[in-house]
Amino acid sequence: MTEPALPPGPRLPVLVQSMGLLRFRHRFIPHLRRRYGDTFTVRVIPHGRPLVLFTRPEHTKEIFAADPEVFHAGKGNAILGPIMGEHSLLLQDGSDHKRARKLLMPAFNGHALHGYEAVVSELARAEVARWQPGVEFRSLDRMNALTLEVILRVVFGVTDESRLAALRPRVRTIVNVSPALLAGAAWPWLLRFRPWRTQVTNRIELDRLIYAEIADRRAAPDLRSRTDVLSRLLLVGADGGEGEGDRLSDAELRDQLVTLLLAGHETTATALSWALYELGRDPVLRQRARDGGDAYLEAVMKESLRLHPVIAMVVRTLMQPATVGGYALPAGATVGPSILLNHADPTHHPDPxxxxxxxxxxxxxxxxxxxxxxxxxxxxxxAGFSLMEGVAVLREVLAAYDVETTQADEPKVRNITSVPRHGARITVRPLPEG
Incomplete structure (x- = not known):
């Protein structure tokens, strides 16, 4: 028998609940679990729509295994539409999502990942060589710079320095966009004012650079021998390629490239900065990481993502009424597992x-x-690309330096992600010879 009402939740004003969820989630969400149990409802802007968060793995399984025609993921990411574009994998649902995912998959299979690793390692080695021993720095800043370079060279496939110089500032501006600036899509009158007008101008110029890169790459005589993500995507559906004749249009390529940029840049950088922070706190752990090979380094990345989640939740919007965890939920409700609470559950992660x-x-x-x-x-x-990148970067750091954390840190909400409040500050010193 399903229950007739939404799970319990606070009766605070919608704006207060929304602020708690968006700005103070690391305290607010655990408080709600202690107060209301494993499943609870938060009312969020606009219009106080219900967001139902689940914390038990069996309920997470229900949501992940549910009919994607009913449980839409793209709706939950709609705020990013003005930046990512209508063809973004994160914004698509149903058959459109299935098609796009099929066309993108060849660029992220195991063989492709192996081909990217050497370039990632080379970029990481160059980044680490610029560090000054004994000088404290924010590892988050350096990891952001490095993962941006990885995106531009490994995903976009840009190697010409003049083009890289043109792309970097445009990409940084897009990456740093805030939810307030995205509101320009809902309230066009805001575009008259500088912050919103500047964001639109930047997006137009970035699109011009991306479309020029796509056009040049389509005509490149060495296209089939290139190993970057864009070149692989251009070959999908071509003669001798995968995709059975279906191909990505220029507009689709643009949207997917920007999606990969936004989804794969700060998330990996943040996980890496937390990993360096944790390694820097424990010399025994650092030695295990050096001695344990890639398997241990991947475990370090996974544990960094567990203890310090970059994203707080995974959400789906119900296109029709559905039952989850015994609750009969109405169409229009948003549901999803809380990553924060799942990762901190001592039942499944002892001593969390x-x-x-x-x-x-x-x-x-x-x-x-x-x-x-x-x-x-x-x-x-x-996911596989992110872990491969993390392992390659940690391998290069630990091969060159010993890492020491210089300041305690805690998570801070930045846009839709959580990052180290103080930037995960560290110092490095050369390893003793021999």
Missing amino acids: EAFRPERFLGASPPTNTWIPFGGGVRRCIG
């Missing part, structure tokens, strides 16, 4: 406040209890 990469060696945590990349048919297509 401790940084223990060993959780991911041998037997991993139970299914649907570690969900930084979502799950089901909507699991992040770049």
Whole structure:
């Protein structure tokens, strides 16, 4: 028997609940679980629409395995539409999403990832060589710069320095866009004012650069021998390629490239900065990371994503009434597992406040209890790329330096992500010879 009402939740004003969720989530969401239990409802702007958060893995499984025609993920990401574009994988649902994912998959399979790793390692080595031993710095800033370079060279495939110089400032502006600036799409009158007008101008110029790169790449005589993501996507559906004749248009390519930029830049950079922060706090852990090879470094990345989630939740919007966790929920409600609470559950992650990469060696945590990349048919297509990139970067850092954390840190909400409040400050010193 399903219950007739939404799960319980606070009766605070909608604006207060929204602020709690968006700005103070690391305290607000755990408070709601203590107050209301494993499943609860938050009312958010606009119009006080219900957001139902679940924390039990069996409920997470229900949501990830549900009919994607009913449980729409694209609606939950709609705020990013003005930047990502209508063809973005994150904004599509149903057959459109299925088609786009099929066309993108060849650029992210195991063979492709192996081809990207050498370039990532080379870029990481060059970044690390610029660090000054003994000088404190914000690892988040350096990881953001590095992952941006990875996106431009490995995903966009740009190697010409003049084009890189033109793209970098445009991309940084897009990456740093705030939800307030995105409001220009809902209230066009805001575009008369400088912050919103500047954002539109930047997007137009970025699009011009991206479309020029796509056009040049289509005509490149060495297209088939190139290994970057854009070149691989251009070959999908071509003679001898994958995709059975279906191909991505220039507009689709643009939207997917910007999506990969936004989804794969700050998230990986943040996970890496937290990993360096945790490694810098424990010399025993650092030595294990050096001695344990790539498997241990991947476990470090996974534990960083567990203990310090970059995204707080995975959401779906119900296109018709549905039952989840025994609750009969109305069409229009948004539902999803809380990543914050799933990752902090001591039932599935003993001693959850401790940084223990060993959780991911041998037997991993139970299914649907570690969900930084979502799950089901909507699991992040770049998950493998992110972990490969993280391993390659940590390998280069630890091969060159010993890392020491200089200041305690805590999460801070930045737009829709959570980052180290103080930038995960560290110092490095050369390893002793021999």
